[in-house]
Amino acid sequence: MWRRTGFDGSVGAARAAAGLFLLAGVLAVLGIAQPHSRTRDLLVVAVADFGIAAAAWWVPWQRLHPRATVALAVAGLAVLAFSTWAFGGTASGTGPFFVLLFAWVGLHHPPWIAYALAPLTATAYVVPLVATHQPPEVVGSAVVFVPVVTAVAVLIAGRVRQWRDARAEVAAAERWRASLMLTLAHDVRSPLTAVQGALELLDEDADLPPERRARLTAAALRQVARIARLASGLLDVGRVEDGVLRLDLRAVPVRAAAHDAVSLTPQADAVIDVDPGLTVTADPDRLEQMLVNLIGNAVRHGAAPICVSAAAADGSALSITVRDHGRGVPEASVGSLFSRYGGDGSAHSVGLGLWIVRELARAHGGDLTYEPADPGARFVITLPQQGPAQGKAAQPNG
Template identity: 85%
Template sequence: MWRSIGFDGSAGAARAAAGLFLLAGVLAVLGVAQPHSRGRDLLVVAVADFCIAAAAWWAPWRRLHPRATVALALAGLVVLAFSTWAFGGTAAGTGPFFVLLFAWVGLHHPPWIAYALSPLTAAAYIAPLIATHQPPEVVGSAVVFVPVVTAVAVLIAGRVRQWRRAQDEVAAAERWRASLMLTLAHDVRSPLTAVQGALELLDEDAGLPPEHRARLTAAALRQVARIARLASGLLDVGRVEDGRLKLDLRPVLVRAAVADAVLLTPQADAAVDVEPGLTVVADPDRLEQMLVNLIGNAMRHGAAPICVSASASGGTTTIAVRDHGPGVPPDAVSALFSRYGGGAAPHSVGLGLWIVRELARAHDGDLTYEPAHPGACFVISLPARP
């Protein structure tokens, strides 16, 4: 929905219009005191402006249609038409108010509203000139004037649109940053706790059997590697955005890569359906990162069982990670792979599906989503050979 600068929707637009009409009314009252003024007509204009200002301020705009404030522009055109006629076709005094009215339209409405008002503006400008028998060159000035005021509204509306887009991007970036901080607090604390526990046991009990000591050491090293992968993943975000990501491509056994990813995902319960000899050309670390992310995503947002399968066809290897949860709502599919979408939930991997897709594309592959009925299925496509 179109939102106005510094105001809350239609109510804010109406209050801005109230200020504009109040200004016009005050100027009309001041004009009554001028010598050789048409006091009665100016009073009519002032009363009309004050009435429109009051209606704009007090009307329950939030209960009405979001475009209901366009009625204020129509009322303003009626007052401007009367003013131009009352002063003998002198448009110079009303011209600035036409511009102000269209500037308000541009600030608070999309461009098509300005285009729709253009014929009515031409009528409000030309009809009083014809009624007061103005010369053709004066009437013809509408050919320039009406497009100019319309262009003012369209240009302002375009700038407002850019401003709103920039504001939305900043807000999305802030949400992503907050989510990333939660992710770091969650994903780093867990392996650090495991490492600390292993080290404390090794330090407190010098008589541990060698096999027990070896298991504790291996568990601690796995958790340290997990932290290192998280740090590497965070660095990959900047590398992908700057085009500096380097890949160490080599043949990788898909079954072994999937098994390692399942092992590295805490509490993962995934069924693996991959032929033992299936090979893909990939950077082993990046492939592991993609698989851990997708399996973790399936655990958080889906439901058991989680299935990881792979197949090769036509020089392309596809790896599918499927869950049996509620799936992705249709209205959310378009945002799955956006820069700040897909991974913004608290306790997520923090990088989201965006980084997984970018890593897949860096391999000349891709990441796609397929409804699974029930559940969701994310498919990585990678070259099977160089």
């Protein structure tokens, strides 16, 4: 979650630190002009602050570890420790800068960084007070002060994390909407073109042989059915999210469903290995939708041959497997395969992603899982052979 540092990476964190230390240096210089000021000590503080600001600005932080900017906080604590000691143990002048430093930590680092810096902060605060022989009640203020500045960082870090999560969710939702638009643009245009071509031929050539006319009509009707399935799939997204998807359960021959799904998937070079007598209690349209989606996914991301197989998993369950022989799913992507907003934002299939396939499988009382193959990827739909209770609504997950 915290792979990057703060709002805009290590460089952004360093730039913010540069501004903070530049401000501290300028205030130290202004302090020199005050009467009865400790010029030498203030000069040391100013030079140190300006030096840290310069390092924060000029060091190529993007080439270093994302947490390397924590070194700026450590350097800042050293300057604050010196300032507290130099000015006779007066922490009131340095206290605001402790708070500002930890606010910066919270803005640009995860909470554990603040906890890790707490012991060093206590040392930077307490040792100068002890060294300047401050009364016990002043030294004891560290019991309150250090937890307070740590809490400031932790609270800010928590809010930043919520903001980052919200921003990521909005971006993912936008990608999802763009994906739906791409689905419509890609999957509606192709069947509409086929329907238009068939109708033009029927209109232009009144003397077409009956067999040719019947083939054109059947082809046009298949494409119209494809558009209807796409529309149904789009509606299913809302139904699944609202938990109101209803299933029309009946005994479905699995081999026939697999053949239909392959015929509806352009360029699918698929081998079907399913016992002709194997059936499952399912909603035929939703089962077809799941298979079309998985086969289309294998066509786009895998390699031929694509194998569709089915077998009884045990006495009460059935597994339907769609396997390709491509490169498989990268390990880094496995965790988000079935995410609501998973994927790369592209959509070139009648289906609407692995997320909805899994939700439809769960609506049937089953599930969708991924297994690496050698080579390729294997997606397995597991369904109870008797199906869920009649008319069960799909409950959204994830």
